[in-house]
Amino acid sequence: MPQSTRWGRFRESEAASGLAMISPTAIYATLLLAAPLVTIFLYSFWTDGYLTIIREFTLDNYITAWSNPAFRAVMLRSLFVSLAVTATTVILAFPVAYFVSFFVEPSKKSLWLFLITIPFWTSYLIRIFLWKVILGYNGVINSSLLSMGIISEPIQSINYSVGAVITALAHAYAPFAILPIFVALEKIDRSLLEAGRDLGESPVMTFIRVTLPLSMAGVISSVLIVFIPTIGDYVTPLLLGGPEGRMVANLIDLNFKKLDNYPMGSAIAISAMAIVVAISLLFLFVNRRFLKGAK
Amino acid sequence: MTFSAEKATMIEFKDVHKYYGDYHALRGITATIKAGEFFSLLGPSGCGKTTLLRTIAGFEGISSGAVMIDGKNMAGVPANKRPTNMVFQSYAIFPHLTVEQNVGFGLRKDPRPQAEKDKAVAEALEMVNLKGFGKRAAHALSGGQRQRVALARALILKPKVLLLDEPLSALDKKMREQMQMELIKLQRQVGITFILVTHDQEEALVMSDRIAVMFDGEIAQLADPETLYRKPASRRVADFIGTMNFLPAQIKSEAGGKVEIEAHGFGQLTLDADQVSGANAEGASIGFRPETLTILFDGQTAADRESMGTVEEVVYYGDMTYYDVRLDGTDAPMRLSMRNIPGRPVLDIKERARVAWSPSAMVLFR
CATH class of the missing domain: 2.40.50.140 (Nucleic acid-binding proteins)
Structure with missing residues (x-):
């Protein structure tokens, strides 16, 4: 029986059942994502008063952070590392995704995707330690090169360097980059590629004029999926970066823990987030023609 | 319609065989298709008609025999170097391009100045009754319009042979009958050899100058529509046609x-x-x-x-x-x-x- 009160009508409505269905996730997201974010945001405008937090609006934290050359250097290094990781990962992921989509027979595709995800069976930390084993001073690379007589003493620069961070991160994020590109390639109607050939284009030109533009949506997803988390990566630079490989997450950590300056840590975190958002939006804007319209 | 002996041969199949592993898809196809002819490959699904068409386009290699186009053996000639263009069953309209970009796709290497190419695109669109559709996004078109774009895109390159792979099967009955008539008119207008693959015997009878009826990878009968209808070569052909x-x-x-x-x-x-x-x-x-x-x-x-x-x-x-x-x-x-x-x-x-x-x-x- 329909109820005549406003509340009764609402309870009968589709909106109510929709809200009921999303509420577990919504409550979870509100408590564990939105609330901490708002807290950090508020903190970034307050001041550290040694033992207390002075809750008065101020932009001092931001001004201090941005006028500090050390912060700018770390921020720039973080950007450089995540852009390098993104470029490396996506450029290496594309051929893998292309191979699985175009050259693996359909019945074996899921097996291949499964194999690609195997590195994830090991904990992220263990994988990083394995990279230390490979790249370390007495690691696999150095000892092999030494025993082959190619070098006379271990190369120091491959361990505890920005390069080591990029290598480990690119490896860690490879599956995240492969899967969206694979999905985009799978969706391409193969007769479009035949049409490209039929209309006089070589395989390479068909790739450039047909395959690549049609897979750009996947490439863009891959770029964002790799870029956004890597810029804030904490463990890899901590364990593999050495003093010259520290990134912005390590700086935030330093401010929150050792320096006990929550407002400064928050301001750096919000700044880093703003930069990521700005770059991501710019990237999407530049590539907007690849994202619209396709059915 | 009759063809005099002076009509040149456009396509010649010489004992073409095609195997997919153990499966013998084409079993010794020998036939000639004349220049300017509207030719149909007709048969039930799985008879090899599409495979045969794709051997002309160059999408399908052959196991033995030869496919000649305009006197040249096509062995080793890739699809992009063949004087043929295809209208795909799915139309294969590039979804990331506009209608005119689709139609002009094959003109990249054309040495003419851009203004002339644009004019050619506009003319091709007009020929298929899509005047004024050039700026539209390709994915916003109806099935019949996509088909016209596919036709314009192929014909603008002035191929020696236009290959049509079941181009009308996705259209409703009214639209299909209308397109049949338009295709016949278009073929007479441009004079290009059309080769149509279809499983619809009525469509083949209506449109073709000659029809090759195929069963199980072989041509069961190759004749003009009237002969095919009046004097089928076997009971199986008779059963398939009407x-x-x-x-x-x-x-x-x-x-x-x-x-x-x-x-x-x-x-x-x-x-x-x-x-x-x-x-x-x-x-x-x-x-x-x-x-x-x-x-x-x-x-x-x-x-x-x-x-x-x-x-x-x-x-x-x-x-x-x-x-x-x-x-x-x-x-x-x-x-x-x-x-x-x-x-x-x-x-x-x-x-x-x-x-x-x-x-x-x-x-x-x-």
Whole structure:
């Protein structure tokens, strides 16, 4: 029986059942994502008063952070590392995704995707330690090169360097980059590629004029999926970066823990987030023609 | 339509075989297609017609034999270097491009200045009745419009041969009939050799100058539509093209260009030797089309022979009525078609009917 009160009508409505269905996730997201974010945001405008937090609006934290050359250097290094990781990962992921989509027979595709995800069976930390084993001073690379007589003493620069961070991160994020590109390639109607050939284009030109533009949506997803988390990566630079490989997450950590300056840590975190958002939006804007319209 | 001997050969298949592993998809195709011809490859699904078309386009290699286009052996020539263009079954319109970018796709290497290329694109769009659609996004088009874009995109390159892979199968009946007419007109206008793959026998009959009927990787008959319909080379072809009634028959004697047969319910008949057609696995039989039988109404007399029968089924089509009539003394009903003329009654099931027929309209399969 329909109820005549406003509340009764609402309870009968589709909106109510929709809200009921999303509420577990919504409550979870509100408590564990939105609330901490708002807290950090508020903190970034307050001041550290040694033992207390002075809750008065101020932009001092931001001004201090941005006028500090050390912060700018770390921020720039973080950007450089995540852009390098993104470029490396996506450029290496594309051929893998292309191979699985175009050259693996359909019945074996899921097996291949499964194999690609195997590195994830090991904990992220263990994988990083394995990279230390490979790249370390007495690691696999150095000892092999030494025993082959190619070098006379271990190369120091491959361990505890920005390069080591990029290598480990690119490896860690490879599956995240492969899967969206694979999905985009799978969706391409193969007769479009035949049409490209039929209309006089070589395989390479068909790739450039047909395959690549049609897979750009996947490439863009891959770029964002790799870029956004890597810029804030904490463990890899901590364990593999050495003093010259520290990134912005390590700086935030330093401010929150050792320096006990929550407002400064928050301001750096919000700044880093703003930069990521700005770059991501710019990237999407530049590539907007690849994202619209396709059915 | 007839073709004089001076028509040049455009495509020649020389004993073409194609294997997919153990599967023998094309079993020795030998045929020629003439320049300017509207040619159809007709057959049920899995007969190899699309595979054969794709060997012309260069998307499918062949295991042995040769495919010649305009006198040149196409062995080792990739799809992008062949003088053919294709209209794909799915149309294969590039979804990331506009209509005019699609149509102009193949003009990249064309040395003409851009303004002339733009003009060619506009003309091609006009030719397929899509004037003013150039700026539209390709994915916003209807099925019929996509097909026109695919046609314009192929024809703008002035190929020697246009290949059409079941281009009308995705359209509804009205649209399909309209496009059939447009394609025929377009082919006459541009004069390019069209090769159409279809499983729709009516479509092949309507559109083609000549048709190759294919079964199981072989060409069962290659002929113009009328020959195909009037004188099918085998019972299987006869069954595939339109409707044909079959009756078992015994061949009594063959002499002097005449064949004496005995057919159940028709008695002794004398046929001309040129009414004798190809093989029938099920033994000799005579066949005739529904329209060669006529029901006689009051006062009408048969021009040749006349039998009595009983109506067993009536199917009313508006302009036509199909009757299943069992002639006295026969085992199975025969389908016949009558044009519905005003004032002529439509018979009911179980009514008796006088049926006129003629031995000269029969085909003998042996």
